[in-house]
Amino acid sequence: MNAEYNTSLFNKYNRFRESELKTIFSKYNYLLKWTPNAAILDVGCGTGDISLMFIYSIIPKDYKCFVCTDISAKMLQEAEKKFEGKPRVFFKLLDITKDLKETYTYDHIFSMWCLMWVEDQKKAFKNIYDLLAPGGKTFHVLIQKLNVVQLFLQIVTRNKWMKFFPNVDKMYPFPYQNDLDPVKRIRTMMEDIGYVNVEVYLEKNTFAFANEEEFVGFLRALPNPFHVMSAKEQEDILREAIELAFANNVITESESRVESTSKTILPYFIPVRHNVIIISFRDK
Numbered sequence: 381m382n383a384e385y386n387t388s389l390f391n392k393y394n395r396f397r398e399s400e401l402k403t404i405f406s407k408y409n410y411l412l413k414w415t416p417n418a419a420i421l422d423v424g425c426g427t428g429d430i431s432l433m434f435i436y437s438i439i440p441k442d443y444k445c446f447v448c449t450d451i452s453a454k455m456l457q458e459a460e461k462k463f464e465g466k467p468r469v470f471f472k473l474l475d476i477t478k479d480l481k482e483t484y485t486y487d488h489i490f491s492m493w494c495l496m497w498v499e500d501q502k503k504a505f506k507n508i509y510d511l512l513a514p515g516g517k518t519f520h521v522l523i524q525k526l527n528v529v530q531l532f533l534q535i536v537t538r539n540k541w542m543k544f545f546p547n548v549d550k551m552y553p554f555p556y557q558n559d560l561d562p563v564k565r566i567r568t569m570m571e572d573i574g575y576v577n578v579e580v581y582l583e584k585n586t587f588a589f590a591n592e593e594e595f596v597g598f599l600r601a602l603p604n605p606f607h608v609m610s611a612k613e614q615e616d617i618l619r620e621a622i623e624l625a626f627a628n629n630v631i632t633e634s635e636s637r638v639e640s641t642s643k644t645i646l647p648y649f650i651p652v653r654h655n656v657i658i659i660s661f662r663d664k
């Protein structure tokens with residue numbers, strides 16, 4: 381990944397990540413079988429809000445350590461603030477695709493919305509496997525494809541924008557977005573690495589942005605090179621995204637108006653989104 385996140389936008393426009401995980405955790409939490417005194421690793425913790433809300437909040441309180449890792453120092457700094465005062469929580473810069481020199485192993489490894497940003501899936505999954513203690517378990521949630529991102533990719537590959545996005549496949553990898561059977565591909569890859577009792581689920585879901593501001597905020601919160609673009613260029617590229625979204629029915633104004641106390645909100649609907657959920661167990 382060669383673009384930075386804007387951490388405050390990332391925090392502000394987190395409704396998508398949060399609302400989806402509420403459903404996923406309530407549906408799949410039966411798969412989380414906790415090890416006593418567990419060492420727990422979070423790969424790609426980001427600003428830590430999701431880690432705190434969905435992982436840290438449910439781990440048994442006898443945990444040995446909770447280690448938040450991310451490739452981005454900026455993200456880790458934010459996560460440290462969120463976890464201030466929590467005991468036995470540590471923070472570590474880590475690129476899950478590099479050759480790791482870790483000697484420590486973990487009973488549980490989580491990653492939320494991280495692995496679709498990783499181009500070299502095999503290396504990441506092998507590293508996670510090597511980081512697991514005997515009998516260790518993993519729980520990952522990642523996006524297979526998201527039509528908002530696919531739409532944004534159409535824009536950034538236009539001639540006028542390409543100079544800002546020279547390595548678009550590295551910036552927005554989404555390695556399973558063109559896969560007809562991502563479940564099979566992921567399961568096969570994991571079993572080839574050595575994982576056993578692999579369970580992979582594909583969930584299809586929809587999401588409605590409340591308004592144009594949230595849609596634009598979501599796009600701005602993706603990793604991007606906006607910091608090297610002029611204000612006018614930023615405005616133009618986002619305008620093009622909105623126009624294409626309406627033209628392709630990726631966003632449509634809802635027919636039913638939602639009345640709020642102060643104003644009428646026209647929700648914007650994103651018709652389709654796919655998520656891949658991966659749960660695996662490794663026994664030695």
Ligand SMILES: C[S@@+](CC[C@H](N)C(=O)[O-])C[C@H]1O[C@@H](n2cnc3c(N)ncnc32)[C@H](O)[C@@H]1O
Nearest residue numbers: 424425426430450451452475476492493494497
């Ligand atoms: C969409 S954010 C998700 C953050 C957090 N888990 C959440 O759900 O809010 C993806 C995170 O993965 C991190 N990331 C991307 N590539 C990574 C890599 N190769 N190794 C570790 N972290 C990575 C990014 O820096 C970013 O913080």
